Amino acid sequence: SQKIEQNSEALNIQExxxxxxxxxxxxxxxxxxxxxxxxxxxxxxxxxxxxENEKEKRKERLKVTFDTTLKQSLFHITASQPADSAxxxxxxxxxxxxxxxxxxxxxxxxxxx
Amino acid sequence: EAQVTQNxxxxxxxxxxKLTVTxxxxxxxxxxxxxxxxxxxxxxxxYYSMNVEVTDKGDVxxxxxxxxxxxxxxxxxxxSPSPNQTSLYFCASTHQAGGNSPxxxxxxxxxxxx
Numbered sequence: 150s151q152k153i154e155q156n157s158e159a160l161n162i163q164e165x166x167x168x169x170x171x172x173x174x175x176x177x178x179x180x181x182x183x184x185x186x187x188x189x190x191x192x193x194x195x196x197x198x199x200x201e202n203e204k205e206k207r208k209e210r211l212k213v214t215f216d217t218t219l220k221q222s223l224f225h226i227t228a229s230q231p232a233d234s235a236x237x238x239x240x241x242x243x244x245x246x247x248x249x250x251x252x253x254x255x256x257x258x259x260x261x262x
Numbered sequence: 263e264a265q266v267t268q269n270x271x272x273x274x275x276x277x278x279x280k281l282t283v284t285x286x287x288x289x290x291x292x293x294x295x296x297x298x299x300x301x302x303x304x305x306x307x308x309y310y311s312m313n314v315e316v317t318d319k320g321d322v323x324x325x326x327x328x329x330x331x332x333x334x335x336x337x338x339x340x341x342s343p344s345p346n347q348t349s350l351y352f353c354a355s356t357h358q359a360g361g362n363s364p365x366x367x368x369x370x371x372x373x374x375x376x
Contacts, residue, residue, distance in 0.1 A: 157302075181362045192266075192352050192367030193305070200362070238305070242362070249320070250365065254304035 151176045153241060153253040161259045162229055170224040170256045172239035179241040182215055182222050187236045187255065196237075197224075229260045264289045268353050268368035275343055276376055283338045283371045285353030291366070293356045294336040295320070296328065298349040299370075305352070311336055343375040 154173045162168050172182070181200045185193035199206040199215045199222065206213045212225040226233050236255040243249045266287045275281055287294065295310035297320075307320030311330040325347055327339040336355075340347060351371045357363040 183362075183364060185365075190350070190370060190372070192354070192369050193365070194367070195364035198362055198364065240365075249307065249310065251307075252305040254302070 151243065151251065153177075153239060153251060155237075155239060155253040155256045157254060157256070159257040159259055161261065164230060164260055164262050166229055168226040168229045168233065168258050168260070170237050170258065172222040172224070172253055174220050174241055177220070177241050177243075178217075181242065182213075183240040183250070184211075184213055184222075184224050185238045185240060185252075187238060189236075193238055193252075226258070229258075231260045231262050234258055234260050264366070266353055266355055266366050266368040268351075268371050270371060271369065272372050274374045274376065277344055278342050281340050281343060281373075283340075283351060283353075283373070285336045285338065285368060286334050287336075287353075287355040287366070288334065289355065289357070289366065290333065291355035292333070292358050294330065295354045295365070296326070296336070296338045297352045297354065298322065298347075299352060300349050308338070308351075343373075345375050347373065348375050349373060 152175045183198045184196045187193040197213045199213045210227045214223045236257045238255040239253045240250045269284045292313045296308040297305045299305050306322045308326050309328040311317045317328050353368040354365040356365050
């Protein structure tokens, strides 16, 4: 069955460091992968999309990589700030042609001042 | 402002009392969806709609109903709520099913069923 795995343990880092979050998947052949940010009690907010033919995508301090051989995406936040503390979710479209995204359970990031 | 609006934000009810959670989007999106989010289980899809009058079950549809009579509205109906439906609910929409456009989420409805 299709599975998306994100580290369930919170990632604690110091302000100014680079945070790296991982999204692994099995039994998918996704045409793209999305990353979202979710603050407690709020709806997820879209951050970045990366397509299968793209190795890397950047947006300000964010960088996403997509390795379809390893079946893995890495999400980096450089020069992290306490305001970056949130849960980060990856999402992939299910196979079958229609847009039915499935979300990983998310990884909590805590940036300490 | 482009947004997905859910109401109410918080709802406490008793077992068996029918309720409706409303969802409205002002972006002319075709695709709308309902999710529930529970600790340790992540976001799970309840129902989705590809367009007006087209709805389909997601992963956890039992105990829920939806309708899509207008493009902008996608209400979630619990005919006979039970305590296991206590959860945080999110409505989401996107431009077009089958594409790669991002989902826009509402701010959530926290439902407690006693």
